[in-house]
Amino acid sequence: MNPKQKIPLIAVAVVGALALAYTGASWWAGKQAETTLAKQHQLLADLPYFVVKSRDYQRGIFSSHERTTIALNPNLIKPYQLLQLQALGDVKLELSYTQTIKHGPLPLLLQGNPKPLKAAVSTEIEFNPDTQALLKKVFGDQQALQIENQIAFNDDGVVKVRIPNFTYEETLAKVKSVWQGLDATIAYGGDFNKVDISAVAPGLHFEAGTKGTLDIKDFRFEAHNQRGKAGLMLGDGKLTLASATFKRSEEDPALDIKLDKLSYLVNTTEKGEFIDSSGDVNLAGLLLNGKQYGPAVLSVSANHLHGPTLAKLSKRITDIQRKVTDPAEQAAKIFATLKTDGLPLLRNDPALSVKKLSVKLPEGEVFLKADLALKGFQDGDLDMPLKLLERLQASADLKVPKQVIETYVLWQARSMIAVDTEDGEHPDTADLENLARNLMESQIRKLTEQNLIKADGDTLSTSAEWKAGRLNVNGSAIPLPWQAAPAADAQMPTEEAPQQ
Template sequence: MNRPTKIAAVLAAIALAYPVAAWFTGQRIQTILDEQYADMQSHPTLKIAERSYERGLFSSTEKVTLEMAMPVAAEDGAVQAGEPLRMAFVSRIQHGPLPGFRTLAAATMDSELVLEGEPGAKLRETLGDKAPLTARTVFRFDGGGRSAIDSPAFEFGMPDGSGGELRVGFGGVDADVEFKPGMRSYTMKGTAESMSMEDPNMRISLSGLAFDGDQRRLFDDESWLYVGRQRATVATMSVEGKEGGELDGTDFRLERLSYDIDAPSDGEYVDITALLGTEVLRVADVDYGPAHYDFSLKHLHGRTLVALYRKLIEIGSDPEQLARQAEDPTAVFAPLAEPAMALLGHDPAFSIDRISFASPHGRADLSAQVSLDGIQPDELGNPLMLMAKLRAAADISVPQGLLQALAGGQAGSAEEAAFAAAQLEAQLGLLEAQGYLQRSDALVKTRAAFQQGQLTVNGKPFNPLALSGR
């Protein structure tokens, strides 16, 4: 066989084999997507209303319509079920091994978001033929892949449920997500230029958002619990009340805000450490920044944590539950009691590692820790046993000038402010004399602790009657 004949034979073999490979990769991608939407169905707030999949030899088309429960406020303030938000993802899939003859991969998928109903109509008025969100995904042969997500800037208005209009603005997003087979782990990185919401009472705006994360599933059979790290930074965030509205006079601004969560795991247990900070925290004309709020949740049992999380999501998407909470805020605790008590049975610990902020009078700092030591399942329903095993402590350092400003904040005259300041000074002096606090460098400092049913303040057993000088 001469050389040209050999080349022709090889090309003929490839031509015959390629349709078989394309058919195989098309089947593989459909299976991956089937598994993905099976996981999504387990989420309490999402419902797959419709799904169609038309598979061809070299390409396929998929349309998935999702519904999300949308509770709304009626004109009388009651929370009720609104029309669910319907959104469809339309995807055009090119099968490998050479999808579109542009790259070597199992498949490429180009997806567009289509909002239905009134929100979709409003968006189309703004965007025309542009999709509010697009994604290009390249699937590797092992089932993992990478998605590039993009959204244009847009703004639209819609009824707010109380007779007014809610205007939503979005400056666009650019994100990149790399995922392992079955979404067992993923990394992400992205930016969003701006976001805003405005109604007759206030305007909330945010600019310069950047985010990234590196997470993995704690359990292979649980698609909604990931461990790892997430971080976000925001250049500015502001809340402004409108003149004549219910929030007239509200003026709140954050600058250089950061949010960092680290959630490592040890077997079936998770630790969560959250660091929230802002360089500027301006309320009206007073800047309380830099401000920090850092807290930790340690030794959380993963399975019971998932049960509690699912119950929280379920409550947040149930209009009847939200209506009961609007009338009685404590109503939320009843459906959470069982998973919360189960979580307590695994000896979790909670700590406020740092609350700190500046003020015109100096810096204020607080830290606290709470834990239940060795609680047994049969003791969870016994308040006395819970109190006996509760351990808590808090350290507080507050400028005395800040306490005086807060004490006189509601005074209607200079005389009332002076009286409030004198009362505060008398109370602080009494507590200092009895050893319950210390005053140094214009700071009021104390430490409170609760252990084995005993409350101590500044290392001394605390007697509430001491507040009256008896």
């Protein structure tokens, strides 16, 4: 055979070998992807929020397809009577989705992405016809919820979630919505022991004719979590909102609200067997009908929580929520579980703290700092309330502007005006407010004289401490009913013995 004739044959053989090798690799990747997706499906099935109604997986050589139907767990609805669903008739809280799984080793090559992957999974949510018709009006030909899961060969993966932007307008109803979209990324470890989340929604504008407008700008969320030794997820998360405004001018009274720079941070760490967790909320300001509120700060923490016990309780409570249908029985089983399996939490000196609560109001600042700890708890203390109280250590410092209390009292008084008297008449507003104000002043004077509160100009404050079963308020001991000896017994003369 002529050497020149051998070259095409060799090329065909090489191409054929490569095609055969790729087909085999794709089949193998598809088989491995099925195992990975089954594991991910089981994680969903184990959540207490859903019940898996059905799952069908059809594996091919280059691609596979999965169709799953899930429903909201009815056991979670019954205890809280969420949304009064029984009044809506036969509502099926079900959702079906179809996944198209493109097998590796190069599943996205035809899309111009040469990244090696075990599989690339796209998910399509199946909405009911009415919902689908509404979404088509809003999003047009765009898929309303776009989900893609890229699975690497070590089972690490990245889920990308996108809700595209849209502008929707109804001219006759004078309704307009402008949504700037949402993009979220969830990067996870193959065993889901590590999860990083990032989400951004630039903004939403909604207007309903002359009734009102709503604007939300720059919503962001980030979280970095890793599973600890006890099985709990540790790490930090941060949610921020640049601003939110709402205006209502058509109804009386008019309403104009602007929220500025809201953030929420949470951090959870592990020290040996114990979990420390803290949360911080910060608000730069809130403008309500021209009145400035804020800045506001809330900082709380829960420390020295026994990690293995928290993990055990989480699993037990999840099982109860999934399996027990009767609300009363569910609550009873959860309480019994907390009482039996939750004791190590109490034995290990847990501590809760409001490190700082500060809210600036037009009348002044409201400030609170409080701590609560349990020291030296023993199981038998649950049956001895007074002994349990002795184990508690607590302290609190509170400052409140006097005008804030007055405003609250007057609100309460005005609410009474809405209630008719027996004669069908309303009490006089000014008289009722003056009476309420005088009663408040009298009560403040009485508490000040008893040293239960302190008055410094227009600010009222108090400081309390509970330790070793004793209460102190502003440095003065306050005996509790069971601690004060009856006066009559203390002054009772001793009877003389009869003469023999």
